[in-house]
Amino acid sequence: MSHKRKQELDSSAAAPSRRHAMITQRDIAERCGIHQTTVSLALRRDPRISPETTDEILAVAAEMGYDPSVHTPARRLAMHRHGQAVLNHVIAVSMDPTYLHMHYYAAIFQSVVEVLMTKGYAVVLSHLPKTAATPAEVALPTIFHRGDVDGLLYTIDENRFRPVYAHLRETPGFGQRPMISLMWPSDLNSSVMADDRQGAYQAAKHLLDLGHRHLLQFTLRQVKQDQRIQQWRWDGIRQALREARLDPEAHLHFFDVAQEWLDPLWNPLGTPPVAPHPPREAANHPLMRFLRAHPEITAILALNDSSAIQAWYLLNLAGLRVPDDYSIVGFDDVDPMFDDYGHNQLTSVHLPLMRIGRKAAALIIEQVSGGAAERVQLCLPTELIPRASTGPARA
Amino acid sequence: MSHKRKQELDSSAAAPSRRHAMITQRDIAERCGIHQTTVSLALRRDPRISPETTDEILAVAAEMGYDPSVHTPARRLAMHRHGQAVLNHVIAVSMDPTYLHMHYYAAIFQSVVEVLMTKGYAVVLSHLPKTAATPAEVALPTIFHRGDVDGLLYTIDENRFRPVYAHLRETPGFGQRPMISLMWPSDLNSSVMADDRQGAYQAAKHLLDLGHRHLLQFTLRQVKQDQRIQQWRWDGIRQALREARLDPEAHLHFFDVAQEWLDPLWNPLGTPPVAPHPPREAANHPLMRFLRAHPEITAILALNDSSAIQAWYLLNLAGLRVPDDYSIVGFDDVDPMFDDYGHNQLTSVHLPLMRIGRKAAALIIEQVSGGAAERVQLCLPTELIPRASTGPARA
DNA sequence: TTGTAAGCGTTATCAA
DNA sequence: TTGATAACGCTTACAA
Numbered sequence: 001m002s003h004k005r006k007q008e009l010d011s012s013a014a015a016p017s018r019r020h021a022m023i024t025q026r027d028i029a030e031r032c033g034i035h036q037t038t039v040s041l042a043l044r045r046d047p048r049i050s051p052e053t054t055d056e057i058l059a060v061a062a063e064m065g066y067d068p069s070v071h072t073p074a075r076r077l078a079m080h081r082h083g084q085a086v087l088n089h090v091i092a093v094s095m096d097p098t099y100l101h102m103h104y105y106a107a108i109f110q111s112v113v114e115v116l117m118t119k120g121y122a123v124v125l126s127h128l129p130k131t132a133a134t135p136a137e138v139a140l141p142t143i144f145h146r147g148d149v150d151g152l153l154y155t156i157d158e159n160r161f162r163p164v165y166a167h168l169r170e171t172p173g174f175g176q177r178p179m180i181s182l183m184w185p186s187d188l189n190s191s192v193m194a195d196d197r198q199g200a201y202q203a204a205k206h207l208l209d210l211g212h213r214h215l216l217q218f219t220l221r222q223v224k225q226d227q228r229i230q231q232w233r234w235d236g237i238r239q240a241l242r243e244a245r246l247d248p249e250a251h252l253h254f255f256d257v258a259q260e261w262l263d264p265l266w267n268p269l270g271t272p273p274v275a276p277h278p279p280r281e282a283a284n285h286p287l288m289r290f291l292r293a294h295p296e297i298t299a300i301l302a303l304n305d306s307s308a309i310q311a312w313y314l315l316n317l318a319g320l321r322v323p324d325d326y327s328i329v330g331f332d333d334v335d336p337m338f339d340d341y342g343h344n345q346l347t348s349v350h351l352p353l354m355r356i357g358r359k360a361a362a363l364i365i366e367q368v369s370g371g372a373a374e375r376v377q378l379c380l381p382t383e384l385i386p387r388a389s390t391g392p393a394r395a
Numbered sequence: 396m397s398h399k400r401k402q403e404l405d406s407s408a409a410a411p412s413r414r415h416a417m418i419t420q421r422d423i424a425e426r427c428g429i430h431q432t433t434v435s436l437a438l439r440r441d442p443r444i445s446p447e448t449t450d451e452i453l454a455v456a457a458e459m460g461y462d463p464s465v466h467t468p469a470r471r472l473a474m475h476r477h478g479q480a481v482l483n484h485v486i487a488v489s490m491d492p493t494y495l496h497m498h499y500y501a502a503i504f505q506s507v508v509e510v511l512m513t514k515g516y517a518v519v520l521s522h523l524p525k526t527a528a529t530p531a532e533v534a535l536p537t538i539f540h541r542g543d544v545d546g547l548l549y550t551i552d553e554n555r556f557r558p559v560y561a562h563l564r565e566t567p568g569f570g571q572r573p574m575i576s577l578m579w580p581s582d583l584n585s586s587v588m589a590d591d592r593q594g595a596y597q598a599a600k601h602l603l604d605l606g607h608r609h610l611l612q613f614t615l616r617q618v619k620q621d622q623r624i625q626q627w628r629w630d631g632i633r634q635a636l637r638e639a640r641l642d643p644e645a646h647l648h649f650f651d652v653a654q655e656w657l658d659p660l661w662n663p664l665g666t667p668p669v670a671p672h673p674p675r676e677a678a679n680h681p682l683m684r685f686l687r688a689h690p691e692i693t694a695i696l697a698l699n700d701s702s703a704i705q706a707w708y709l710l711n712l713a714g715l716r717v718p719d720d721y722s723i724v725g726f727d728d729v730d731p732m733f734d735d736y737g738h739n740q741l742t743s744v745h746l747p748l749m750r751i752g753r754k755a756a757a758l759i760i761e762q763v764s765g766g767a768a769e770r771v772q773l774c775l776p777t778e779l780i781p782r783a784s785t786g787p788a789r790a
Numbered sequence: 791t792t793g794t795a796a797g798c799g800t801t802a803t804c805a806a
Numbered sequence: 807t808t809g810a811t812a813a814c815g816c817t818t819a820c821a822a
Contacts, residue, residue, distance in 0.1 A: 034792080035794080041792090048792080049792080050792090074798090080799085
């Protein structure tokens with residue numbers, strides 16, 4: 001029997017996936033003169049097998065080079081009957097690969113991957129379809145259908161994720177497995193994110209302490225996107241204003257920026273994503289008009305670092321100086337604005353992206369390996385990093 | 396029979412991996428009043444089954460919602476006997492996750508992922524151990540042992556990859572599956588990379604055309620690393636010099652930089668990776684000493700963009716100007732040096748990283764799906780992008 | 791404490 | 807053209 005199998009294998013040496021010498025539990029059993037079932041139990045340290053037998057079997061298995069992971073298909077097939085699933089040690093991360101050019105996403109992805117890999121999990125990057133099509137026709141990667149994925153981390157706002165969620169839940173290969181939302185609040189799953197309210201509070205307080213009295217908050221009014229985070233930031237700013245005895249209604253101003261301002265200033269895809277403003281048109285830019293119409297404003301709270309730097313460039317082109325004429329605070333602290341000597345000048349709200357990623361990875365491992373699947377919403381603290389883009393308010 | 400199975404399933408509704416209603420070939424056969432074997436053949440469009448029967452079976456299968464990918468373990472187990480392997484549609488990309496902060500690696504990874512995902516392949520990011528330990532004790536992620544990975548793309552130089560290669564080849568779950576080297580030449584596998592020789596030639600020619608006569612090439616003499624690429628760059632520079640009727644021995648100078656200069660200037664891990672030089676010490680930096688000792692040098696060929704920008708900052712600190720005093724050419728064209736208005740100033744050799752990634756992805760798909768596994772070495776052309784960091788040589 | 795038997799869902803061989 | 811049968815290697819229930 002055993003000989004027959006070996007011959008088959010040798011004869012298929014040229015096959016594309018030549019299996020080396022695949023040791024089975026039966027091979028071990030034959031060597032030990034016992035039954036294969038006993039080997040199966042012993043390998044899983046079943047207490048019903050005597051310690052001596054177990055030890056011997058383990059020794060022989062090691063000596064023969066038995067590798068249980070090679071036989072996962074057989075194990076999966078057998079377990080299937082009892083409704084059990086085998087842990088694949090595979091976690092999917094849903095993230096648009098083009099986002100990896102942004103330090104923001106790279107930091108999250110990197111920290112997630114580091115934790116998962118050191119814990120023995122493989123990470124598959126899979127960009128789930130974000131189109132709000134009917135749940136029925138969302139094309140999921142086959143790896144999800146096959147049941148090869150134990151859990152999912154995603155960085156998509158809830159509004160756009162909902163159809164994907166519905167589809168995942170009714171996909172046999174995924175079913176009720178855990179998912180965790182990263183950087184976005186979620187009513188469906190646990191989430192790990194930054195405390196945006198605190199971050200905005202810190203930024204506003206920093207400016208108020210410097211004597212600024214009228215703050216301009218950038219906004220992005222995209223209907224489709226979850227607006228909760230922006231609301232939280234406004235709450236933070238308003239609190240800071242109230243603590244400074246200022247009426248939020250009068251002292252907090254808003255300006256809606258184009259999506260392009262949030263995009264990275266540079267990527268190596270060939271074409272620069274955002275063309276710098278032509279100098280002649282700088283003065284006519286909507287933002288410059290708005291600032292001229294509201295001369296009481298002396299400080300800008302950007303949505304992220306890119307939009308802060310874009311604003312800075314625009315001010316430079318219009319002949320204004322930062323921080324002398326306007327102070328600017330970035331958000332995320334992922335993109336720098338260097339001076340001629342390599343010092344980052346951008347004051348920004350630092351998010352603990354690496355800690356968030358690590359926390360989310362630890363959490364999904366816990367949930368995947370059967371830990372309490374309680375739904376949690378984690379908000380990690382932010383920190384304002386003062387640099388050269390903020391200074392005392394102009395007179 | 397079928398009823399019994401369904402009941403079992405319903406009773407296990409609370410199990411962690413509740414399988415929905417899993418349709419099997421037998422279910423289809425019962426509905427059609429034929430044998431399961433026929434269904435198996437029909438589903439694979441076997442010509443032995445009559446077209447009518449096949450059509451009916453396919454129709455019923457679709458109606459019942461039969462999903463073949465759910466039963467991959469069974470298929471794998473069955474195929475295993477005949478030495479055949481089932482395609483997983485999974486490609487591993489071996490890349491240190493911390494490298495994702497570099498636009499260089501992010502561009503490669505992104506383009507690879509884009510092609511693979513649109514072709515229906517899942518991408519697992521797996522950082523293979525680069526330590527030159529004994530091949531026997533390289534800890535491979537279990538996903539490799541299980542045979543879940545169809546092929547591998549890696550961005551590690553050959554010297555460091557060799558032990559991993561040996562181990563992969565003798566791992567039953569991976570065996571002789573295809574691998575492709577990205578950005579590094581390889582004697583073991585196919586490779587896709589940039590034409591470094593051409594890039595260096597273009598950079599040198601650009602400088603010579605501007606009147607520069609003595610060029611300084613940065614070097615990185617790390618013993619462990621494959622030095623072929625640096626040699627090729629020197630070849631390119633020497634050719635440009637010879638075409639300009641200049642003796643390479645006399646007109647090409649070398650300066651060995653620290654590894655830190657190649658690292659990214661900024662990452663969002665919390666601590667900046669490279670502290671800017673203290674102004675006082677700038678003049679005493681080894682590079683400044685070297686330049687003072689060789690006043691005939693007027694231009695610098697950096698190893699990548701970071702090292703170019705580092706040199707630029709250092710020159711600024713020492714009171715020198717780019718490009719008035721020194722011209723600098725970067726390499727890779729992945730990191731920008733912005734002026735106050737958001738224009739990139741760094742002249743650099745642009746590598747077609749996205750094209751390289753896409754090409755490699757297409758190649759691994761071809762090899763994985765049984766295409767001719769000929770070993771190929773692809774070099775894609777580079778392009779010099781002139782910007783503000785290069786200008787006429789000083790008198 | 792160990793052995794026996796059945797079955798997971800598929801594929802390949804061979805008979806009808 | 808279709809059907810019957812035997813694996814693939816494992817796990818679990820049950821018998822010894």
